[in-house]
Amino acid sequence: MPTRRHLLAATAGLLAAPVPSFAAPARVLRAAPGTASLGGDLPETDVWAYDGTAPGPVLRAKQGGRLRVRFENALPQPSSVHWHGIRIDNAMDGVSGLTQPPVAPGESFDYDFHLPDAGTYWYHPHNRSWEQLARGLSGALIVEEADPPQVDRDLVLVIDDWRLDEDGRIDEASFGAMMDWSHAGRRGNWPTVNGRYRPELPVKRNERLRLRLINTANATIMALSLTGFDGRLVALDGQPLAEAEPITDILTLAPAQRADLIVDVTAEESARLDWITPGADPYPFALFPVSGEARDEPLGEIAPLSANPLPTKLALDNALRARLTMAGGAMGGAMDAYIGRHPMTAMMGNGKGIPAGTGRLGIRDLADHGFAWSLARISGMPADPVITAKRGETVVISMPNDTAWPHAMHVHGHHFRETKGGPWRDTILIERGEKAEIAFVAGNSGDWMIHCHMLEHQAAGMGTWFRVT
């Protein structure tokens, strides 16, 4: 029987020993109702925030290291945190109802995962995402290279659009509106960069910047244009491009997509980031007033970033193949589908009740239950995975978009490329009537979602899952 003296001695010994690194305390990330200054002439807006800010804090970690975060839920709803784009342990993917139970109000969950890839990622809730993101919950996750490119400053630009009512409050009346769910999703009327309407971000002439653009909007496809900068596009969705490419006149970012640019400030007075909409003048998202000079001449050539250790050998000939046809939505013609029977389906739909074990339903019946879209003729999460792959196996998924709307399809835990070539991505925009065929190597074992990142589309049925064994 140990005595009190023994215990004291043992404790003293522990305190004297060096603290092992795995015992380092996790960073706390607390989601709670709060307020935010969204800029312009708005009064403070009631939002839901991580650590009191919307967007949440920029989390930074080193490639090859671990991220340990204790998520505390002080929201009035269950929630969970998804680490978008990270090739992650499945148990840490943060999908409520699939990889973990939702974290109840007042509860917490410890996330602890390895970071294999450098790049620009982000985090957001994966329970009632369509409401929780629209209320302000999202933030940037930056994984730093061991050999970062030479820049003067690294600027994270979280691009969002809020839907506010006439009093400048978050428009709650339209949460769950079928008009959004079956059309383009919830589009906003208050564009912000880093949570502020048209912020002014001072720069110096000939300053070299790394710009990390992240589209955290619920549903808006951002067509962006930069003026007064000269540089290169170096990464998409966190993954370095093989070559540093010229920046196109319009840079399109679908919801959840990211772009890393390395640019030199060439403007004399002010550079800008504009939002381009057809038939309208460019709309300034952010202004970059120039004061002073970083150097006489811009720095030289911009080199590509070092590649991440992705599994890039795609065995297309022996691949496991699946077809996920997108159907439904307004103006999409007739659709019929089975309602999925996975427990998560209940969290996706608008809560009007899911009939158990339903047969095939027409679009009117689907709409009655909060569904408007299907993948492979199922609305919501199927009871069984759509694909079961062995770890290391190449998977090819063909995704024809048979709807009248574009969709931004996101694969969890994996980066993929189109079989016709192109960059590695974790989210791909597929226009109406188009078809994408993507390929990736099945990575970590577990259950992974594939869904539209237009969050109203996901909620209204455009989400499914696959298993890696």
Ligand SMILES: [Cu+2]
């Ligand atoms: Cu969609």
